[in-house]
Amino acid sequence: MTSASAVDPAALARLFRSLYRIRRVEEEVARVYPSDKIRSPVHLSIGQEAVAVGVCDALRGDDVVFGTYRSHAMYLAKGGDLRAMIAELYGRQTGCAKGKGGSMHLVDVAHGVMGTSAVVGTTIPNAVGYAYALKYRRSDRVVASFFGDGATDEGVWHESLGFAALKRLPIVFVCENNLYAIHTHQLRRQHTGDIVTRARSHGLPAERIDGNDILAIRARIAETVAALRAGQPGPFFFECMTYRWREHVGPGEDFALGYRTRDEADPWVRGDQVTRLGGMLPPDERRRIEGEVEAEIAEAFAFAEASPFPSPDQLWTDVYGTR
């Protein structure tokens, strides 16, 4: 694990706040869920937050990210508006997509969250296209494309990497490898689990970051992004090993299903990055951050509950731009 001394205290506090906030938001989603107030399938990132937070902390506000249906963490880590996210889960007019997206289609363009999709692999080429536009416009902004190990099964993953490499695009591919696609282990879908070698075969640098280590992730992404901004050609690929603690979709645990064991989960839970970074902070700073976050979350849920549902005429807006 990257040593704490390498990280300045302000950054540590920022990372902890972000990790803790995402964890607590999702725990709150899970707590509220049985009330049926959130009528939307939820894919929680609990246990996986370190990847999104580590990557996004290394990005600038005007950099952009693309993700999946499991993007609560990415959305929040990149600066997506919390109230608008909760309102979206509640299906309210004030949601980030006005109640027309739901949990699987979070978006916040002002903060660089460029959309997420329920169809696996689908935003990877979108991210590549965005990076093409940045390069064409001689921008120094960069793109991060998030996806799971499952997405690397798909042909479009290869096509996207191939084109990004061919055009040397300013994009960082981030594979959140949590070992499973729903209930199916990676090695039951891929003869070799070596995603990095497959990425590399398209002609781009690729590396694996073990241990769900937020500091290591942040450090490597920061170096990479700096290189890209300095004009070094992309793309870059990172496989970040991580682990989903909860069920694939829904608020609960799923060890009872039998497709994986608590033993497998244990080391990941012991290596929890929220706990780790919390432990690295002075206790009262930690308490202060936690208090602020709790208040913010409570306010966001209250905001969502108090928000109106979309009015019926909203069904018909946003279908077309030019009429």
Added chain:
Amino acid sequence: MTSASAVDPAALARLFRSLYRIRRVEEEVARVYPSDKIRSPVHLSIGQEAVAVGVCDALRGDDVVFGTYRSHAMYLAKGGDLRAMIAELYGRQTGCAKGKGGSMHLVDVAHGVMGTSAVVGTTIPNAVGYAYALKYRRSDRVVASFFGDGATDEGVWHESLGFAALKRLPIVFVCENNLYAIHTHQLRRQHTGDIVTRARSHGLPAERIDGNDILAIRARIAETVAALRAGQPGPFFFECMTYRWREHVGPGEDFALGYRTRDEADPWVRGDQVTRLGGMLPPDERRRIEGEVEAEIAEAFAFAEASPFPSPDQLWTDVYGTR
């Protein structure tokens, strides 16, 4: 180049006959083409015959092959009926697809030619599925899947290799790398031209065979097929370097277009395998074979010309099996 002494005379004669026959059939297609008797786009293999002949000579009659719109060579090499092929190009009732396929959809199930497609990459997963069925049925038959370098750009190529590797299927992938997809060089489509490494990244053995060398191709495929029949798990991948002498589609040359030069073609033309193997045969044996082939070809074209066009009611047959 594999030395001739390694090959027995009967095999040499067989290989020469097959090479010469394909070359002459296609030259005849090109000669007839301006008469508009063949009203079908033709993608000639002239210059590339060694791959199909080398591979198919190593297969058994009941093994099967899958190919592309550029499959005259594969079809004939595998034993596809010549008269039925020419009749198909002529759009006649006696064609291998009764005039409903055309040059891009050659088929001869009795001889293991399982179909060819005009959409790049499309038969690769079909071949994989066939191999799955063979394995499921505990058959010792094998599948060869032919495709161009262009097909390796497509996502489905990766998905197909991945699944074949995962299930250890009895299939040999044969990439006929002629450096171009239509007029676009491989290196303008792929950041690295190293197809073999990409294949290998899916967990299957992969190798490149240089020089369009029919004896080398035949020897390696024969070893591989023997291993598969002996129960060694597949799949295997071969990239066979070759070169298309004529235009992408149509009967003529295309050096005037400027996307490639005669200089690039020259070494391939000098290394022509028809000439090479012809030179390895006793002159009168060669003359005898050539004479027989010429007669067969003349007869096949006459057969096609004399065959009737499909009757109007044929439009409606073969749409559905069960009504």
Added chain:
Amino acid sequence: MAPAEATRTLAFVEAVREAQDLEMERDSSVILFGLDVDDPKAILGTTRGLVDKYGPERVFGTPLAEDAMTGAAVGMAYAGLRPIHVHIRMDFVLLAMNQLVNMAAKSRYMFGGQLSVPMVVRSMIGKSWGQGAQHSQSLYSYFMHVPGLKVVTPTTPYDAKGTLIAAIRDDDPVLYVEHRILHSQKGPVPEGSYTVPPGKARITAPGRHVTIVGVSYMQVEALRAHEYLREVDIDAEVIDPIWVSPLDTDTILDSARRTGHLLVVDNAWTTCGASSEIVARVVERLRPDERVRVRRMGFAETTCPPSPTLEDQFYPNGRTIAAAAYELVRGPGKPWMPVEREDVNAVSFRGPF
């Protein structure tokens, strides 16, 4: 094959499972695969127990590779197997269009009858609980459009089993379309094998004043509309096409001729959908002296919104269908909308996904 008598009640999910089980028992060429068919949730239970019974070579989960796995199914079918390929959402079939339209549909024809493609593609239409834009589409009109394919949209457990057995035995590629809300519906299902063969619709409620064709889940809502319409003395005939390709135009046309009014309610967008096809076929075949007033209903011409207030308007339901039928029969200008009734209730859905 004549169905045995139904002595039991089964859920739709169970009927699907049983159809596969019976066919796999009967014919070793039937194999079953798709993402997650062998996982603990067993595709909502529709594949429960099959991997244990038939082993992992005949029943297997796949990589996320819809295009190649569809192509593999085509190749298996060439080789004489009868693959069943499962997608937990019909929306994912968009990744498999090339193989379905360019290869599965065309192989028999373009290879002059030398090859055939006896495969079944099972896929599920989602609805409700905020599944939204990409988990709610019913793309069956795409497959109706293309000669060489067959399409079935069963709505009862009885038909779920009988059409699936027919589909598996069929020598052509069949798209078998399940609706998630129907999965929990229960109904009488005979034991043993029987088929509900392609090309025959069923009159599910006879009537005199208006013909309502309800496709897929909209069959349930059409039957609800039938109940509501009794309140205003309109006697609706309800038809379930069961197979939308080949489509039983005769039964629908005959009914429309009798009632003079045809309302087609599809579980899909209307534009270039099954509803436009049914309407067009009927009016095209009317004799010069015949008249039928027609109307289509389907998804709102918008993307599917997850928010409940919007989603309610996105779909037709028993009440809005009844209102439309009323207007068709009684003419515009005197609108009527039934009051929601407990006894004609909507099914609600809150997962699993």
Added chain:
Amino acid sequence: MAPAEATRTLAFVEAVREAQDLEMERDSSVILFGLDVDDPKAILGTTRGLVDKYGPERVFGTPLAEDAMTGAAVGMAYAGLRPIHVHIRMDFVLLAMNQLVNMAAKSRYMFGGQLSVPMVVRSMIGKSWGQGAQHSQSLYSYFMHVPGLKVVTPTTPYDAKGTLIAAIRDDDPVLYVEHRILHSQKGPVPEGSYTVPPGKARITAPGRHVTIVGVSYMQVEALRAHEYLREVDIDAEVIDPIWVSPLDTDTILDSARRTGHLLVVDNAWTTCGASSEIVARVVERLRPDERVRVRRMGFAETTCPPSPTLEDQFYPNGRTIAAAAYELVRGPGKPWMPVEREDVNAVSFRGPF
């Protein structure tokens, strides 16, 4: 924008090229890519010279990767570019359905208006010279089916240019569908920019007895039918919808009301195609006292055969359309089929491919 007067005659291919050239000159956000757009054949000449003029960053060939390149176009559009993505056959678009239907069509809606997708997908329908099963499909009904997309099928050089400029400037994804046989057609095309905006059909030949709607290449055949029908004193009104989504139902409905007969001829299969949609919309909107006799024509409900004798029957043509219109107007029982005339000739095609 009002079109300048047409002082020149251009081929369809040239009109397409010019539209792109003008828009690229005007707006640096317009970029053009697709397999072979930068090769010596320049997509039948429609991209000739553009790579030299605008450079390889704005005009580039791609890998064979239809799915990812379509996704890339969506991402470019998110970033404010206006990509034009070219496919030399519409059949290949089947590999891009997921991105077009699940992302391009839905982004604006499912992201609550935060993103838009101003992209154009050009694709070409093949015909003749034995191209057969997989190089002849017209899949535009797939895109008509889905809200959020627009679809245009221009048939003249004038419209080719004006609709392409409109499509490029449109803030929504537009499928721009070219027919290979139309590529060589010549016609008056104004210099400079003008648009032929979405949603407006054109009456291409006024008439009183029957309305013939001809979509895509079938517009040419419909105009031929119009000529043949004069022989039997039937005065056909011919309509070109130009944009099939949004579809100008009003113009067609108005004409059909006047003539009392509607024949829709599509360059596609009829089932769930544009022809069923047009028929359904018209009959749905008729008042109770109105009558229109309708008929659809399109591809035979088979796979497209390459053999010339079969292909002739696969497609409607001027004579068969005239015969169908005759029957619609004069009633069944007295069939008429015009004798082929030199002056109403078919275009023939022998490549390039």
